Amino acid sequence: MPRVTYDTNVFIDYQPTYFPTGFSMSAVVIQELAAGARDNTRLKELDAARRSYEKDGRLLVPTGEDWWLAGKVLNSLYRIVRRQADAEPTKEQMRIVRDVLIARTAKRSNATVITKNISDFERIERFCAVKIRHPDDFFIS
Numbered sequence: 622m623p624r625v626t627y628d629t630n631v632f633i634d635y636q637p638t639y640f641p642t643g644f645s646m647s648a649v650v651i652q653e654l655a656a657g658a659r660d661n662t663r664l665k666e667l668d669a670a671r672r673s674y675e676k677d678g679r680l681l682v683p684t685g686e687d688w689w690l691a692g693k694v695l696n697s698l699y700r701i702v703r704r705q706a707d708a709e710p711t712k713e714q715m716r717i718v719r720d721v722l723i724a725r726t727a728k729r730s731n732a733t734v735i736t737k738n739i740s741d742f743e744r745i746e747r748f749c750a751v752k753i754r755h756p757d758d759f760f761i762s
Contacts (some may be wrong), residue, residue: 626681626727628720629653630737631756639760645732646674648682674728681726691721695746717741724751735759 625645674680724745733752741754
């Protein structure tokens, strides 16, 4: 089965219990989930998951090259925005940084990103040929 990884919004909105063969966890998603954890119990669960995926070689961690290529993608995206009337707000820029890192690590490992955030990933896809699918299409098929 092809490799897949879930974006943070899949964990929040779908609370998946299905992790197909070939599933890889994004270190960026673990970071986002940890930042929003409701308590220390949840942080411990996330840390255990991170360690398990890392041990199994299924943790997608951005490399130095991923950070560099993410910077190039962001540069291209920001140039487009600067040509438009309104600049992207800072919150949007921070979110898109994380999405680009998710996309870049998924592309490097040939994984499809399952995300509700199709529009942002389609923008990223122009500069980083990552495969994306909406969770409604993924979990139903």
